[in-house]
Amino acid sequence: MPISGFPEWLPSQRMIEQFTLDKIRSTFELYGFAPLETRAVEPLETLLSKGETSKEVYLLRRLQDTADAPAKGEDQLGLHFDLTVPFARFVVENHGKLQFPFRRYQIQKVWRGERPQEGRYREFLQADIDVVNRDTLPFHFDTEMPLVIGDVFRSLPIPPVVIQVNNRKVCEGFYRGLGLADTGEVLRTVDKLDKIGPEKVAALLVETAGATDAQAAACLKLAEISASDGSFVDRVRALGVDAPLLDEGLSELLQVVETAGEHAPGLVRAELKIARGLDYYTGTVYETQMRGYEQHGSICSGGRYETLASVGNTRFPGVGISIGVSRMLGLLFKQDALSVSRSVPTCVVVALPSDDQRAECDRIAAALRKRGIPTEVAPTAAKFGKQIQFADRRGIPYVWFPGSPSTVKDIRSGEQVEADASTWMPPAADVHPLVTGV
Missing domain, CATH: 3.40.50.800 (Anticodon-binding domain)
Structure with a gap:
């Protein structure tokens, strides 16, 4: 019998999935990304240190292992919930063998113990690209991510997509300029806008982030700003908040929007309510919606991270983006929006x-x-x-x-x-x- 959240496609659907993966893989390789596959399990301590909640991580243990705790000297293991955390661990362990900047793609299953719903699964396939470097990573890699993803989606017979971009420096700088100290809590709260609406977000900002009503209102004003060109900069300036980090974030976000606009007009939109829930993002963040399927949220997301991987005093900052392959295809299959000319490969x-x-x-x-x-x-x-x-x-x-x-x-x-x-x-x-x- 079916198990909720663990999809199994019919052969015709699997052929569509394989076609999709071939297009993704070939586009990634056109941009010079090298293939990588990491193990399915990570120490639980590693997984929980990167922003995921313990209730969503699947633990791994042997059937005969009746003890609650792992054996002496063993780590408690969990199935990875994304591909960025294991990739960062791989970079740390193999940094002496890698050439930097290191560009890799990874197409693997991941597991997340959340409530299954349409387009959202407990076992699903992701396709990731990341670029990491030693010590510093030039910002132009942030501008490249949407270009790769735009080319992937244009190669597929799917509805047009819009990549929504923001920069956490814009948000954090703005919050600091308002006088809000717990910028992480503000970010996490604003990230709930689409789920709970502005009134509840404003109330939560007052309750959990120590904001005044005026500060909460300003945070919501920032989150309302949306533009497919550089006009968002003036709209942020008009809110009257000043901070060096805000200036830096606006400059970076403008580069992403303008570069994408030259490569593929209409592909990218600055959306200042986007924050991304995982704690390790530090700058640019991306979320992608398919036209006609906006109510189902993002099918492709990611961002910039500065401190996810380090060895001693050496950091390996990176930027990456991930396509939720199962999520995207599940939504399209539900609407019979994709078809294949025959149910077997045979000619x-x-x-x-x-x-x-x-x-x-x-x-x-x-x-x-x-x-x-x-x-x-x-x-x-x-x-x-x-x-x-x-x-x-x-x-x-x-x-x-x-x-x-x-x-x-x-x-x-x-x-x-x-x-x-x-x-x-x-x-x-x-x-x-x-x-x-x-």
Whole structure:
């Protein structure tokens, strides 16, 4: 029986997922990101030190291990809830073997024990890119992240996306300029705007962050600012708050918006309510929404971090962004917004005239496969009409009839022509299943 929050796709959906992953992987590699895979488990202490709550981390233990505590000398282990924390740990452990700046992509499952809902799972696939450097990381890497992600999404048959960007320095500088000391609490509270609304956020700011009503109102004014060009800078200035960190953040955010606007107009929007919940972000933050699916929140997010990884006095600052592959596809599958031209990879079914001709049919199939044509032999020597039905039910476009000469039939049009298995090629569009948006 199904387990809530642990999706299992049908073969046709899995083919769409693999198509999506191929597009993601190839785009990441076009930008020079190298592949990496890290272990699924991390010490619990590592996971909980990076901003995730203990109730969302899945613990790992052996069935025979009845003790609550791990054995002496062993760490308590949990499944990773994102790919950034294990990546930072990997960098620390392997920094002597890596060339910096280090650009990597990682496509793996992660686990998060939150309440399952539409597009939100407990086991899901993420596709991450990060750039880390030793000691300092030039800011231009922050401007590159949206460009990579924009190219990924344009390569997929999905609705247009908008990458919402902010910079925590803008928020923290503004809060400090207002006289609010606990900027972390203010950030976490403002990050709840979409969930609980401005009135409750204002009340929480007074209650938990020590804000006055006027300070809370100013925080909400900042969060209302949204622009797809540099006009947000003047709107922030008009609020009358001054702080060096605010100036630095506005300058950085402007670079991200202007660079993206030149590369892909309309891709990026400055959205000053975006904060991101995880504690390790220190500068630029990103969240991405699909048009028509905004009510489901972000499908791609990330940001800048300065202190996530360090060895002694050496820091490894980084910036990264993560595509929630399962989240995105789950939402699209729910609306039947993606389709694939057939439910199997097969392009050609070799008809089987009789069981004693199976070896000959296998040779034909092998000749077609040798040239990259996905082929299978019919499972039984039934009437040709049934063998054609076998192909048609699966969306397979061609049936090959052995003989002297052999013929191949396009069962969609009914056209049948003589063919040689060593030379015949279907149209390029038929070789592999086609994924399209609806």
